[in-house]
Amino acid sequence: MQIRSVLLKIVGVLSLLVVAFLPSQQSFAAQSSAVPAWLAAHIGYGDGQIAPVVLQRARALYxxxxxxxAVRNPCYFAMDATRPGDMGGGRLGRRFYVICEAEHAFRAIPAGHGAGxxxxxxVNFSNGRQCARNFGNAMDSELTxxxxxxxxETKTSYKGYYRVSAxxxxAFMRSFVQFDGEGEAANARRRAIGGHPAVVLRGMCRMRxxxxxxxxxxYVVLGKLVDxxxxxxxxxxxxSPSDARQLIPMIQNNPTTLYIYPESRDIAAVDRAVAAGQSLAGGPYWDASCLKQIGAPKFWRTGTLEPVIAQYRRDHPAPHxxxxxxxxxx
Structure with a gap:
């Protein structure tokens, strides 16, 4: 009995030590609630800044x-797809964010949105190069x-050859980072949604x-490399190819989180406010310049759009x- 009592005490002490060294959900919640001052300096609505709601949700997810x-990477990602992608004059909007809090590092870079x-x-649910109006999660919709x-996982595959010089x-090898989504983004893997360099081969032919x-x-495929x-x-x-070369190694075999704004609830809230003629000040968030251009955003749900796309495919079969x-x- 005495030996059994001693063993139970040892087990109890070890259990307390394990619990003490395991980070609790509460500690992470407390850590995520307070935005450090160095990071708060990057909050705002200008180019290269991050909107408060985007940062709040990105940090909470991380x-x-x-x-x-599920994640041990010291960095996490966020994207604000309500901001402009192409700002004109050769300038690209910086709306994808790389945040490494332990290093006090914040970086904003360009990123493309779904063309639709x-x-x-x-039906037309396409998006322009500058601002996205349409969002959705339907298969083959090409929407964000x-x-x-x-x-x-990251997969690197051969796409063909391109001419470097006379x-x-x-060989053009392009890497693709698969994203696993949650909620309305849960079909990301089925839709082959992920991240990759914005480079493709065009004008292809067969080279002996x-x-x-x-x-x-x-024969191999030869084409023109288009950025x-x-x-x-x-x-x-x-x-961009240069940004992808930095980002992809950061997450290869070391997953992290990505939060993309807006969700369907945000789109619905903005749409209601616009329809009612209400100001978004103090309400739902949308980039002001893009909202002026698009009028009001729209979210296309799977159940609504997928049957339409399927019927269109039947009515317009791919050429031989x-x-x-x-x-x-x-």
């Missing part, structure tokens, strides 16, 4: 996932979905390259597949 043990689509004669995400070509490991029937950092994406978050042409001079 500290929640840290508290759950114009189903001719049926706001909400909570955690970065997942007589010299290079026997023995090349990427060759198919003795569309000032453009739109197919629903993903796109970064044709192989790429042979490159000139082959």
């Amino acid at each position: 500290f929640q996932k840290v508290g759950e043990g 689509r114009d189903l001719k004669g049926v 979905t706001g909400g909570a995400y955690v970065t997942a 007589g010299r070509d290079a 390259s026997p023995g090349n490991p990427y060759a198919k029937d003795g 569309y950092s000032a453009g739109r994406s197919n629903g993903c978050t796109s970064w 597949w044709k192989p790429l042409p042979i490159c000139e001079g082959q």
Whole structure:
């Protein structure tokens, strides 16, 4: 009995030590509630600043996932898709945020929003390059979905070759970071939503390259490398090639959180305020310059839009597949 009593005491002491060294949900909640002064200096509505509601939700998501043990990365991401992407004159809006609180580091960079689509004669839910009006989570909609995400695996794949200089070509390998979403963004993996460099091959042809490991029937794809950092994406978050080279290694095998604003509730609140002729001062948030341009935002729900897209696909089948042409001079 005496030995059993001693053992129970030892177990009790060890349990207390484990609990003492485990961070509690309350401690993370307390840590996330107070914005440090150095970070508060970046709050605002100008280019490169972060709106209060965006930072608040991004921090809450990050500290929640840290508290759950799902994230250990010292940095987290946020994006404000209500701000302009292309500001004109060759300037890009800085609306994607990289925040590393332990290092007192805050960085704002450009990022692309979902282009949406114009189903001719049926419905138009496309977005311009400068401001996004349409948001949604339907398959094949190419729209941005706001909400909570955690970065997942990174895949790097071969896309073809591009000409570096006369007589010299290079393989184009593009990395893609998968996002796993929650709530209305829960179908992010099914939609292949993630982050990647805003670079693509255009004007492709087949170049003879026997023995090349990427060759198919003795040919590889050759195209022109196009940087569309000032453009739109197919629903993903796109970064400039230089920014992507810095961001992707930060989260490779080290997931973190990404919060994208706005969610459907924000869009609905802004839409109601606009319809009622109310000022957004002190109410729901939207970038003022973009709201002036778009009039009012709209969220397209899966149940509404997916049947329309599916019917459009049936009515407009893809053209018969044709192989790429042979490159000139082959």
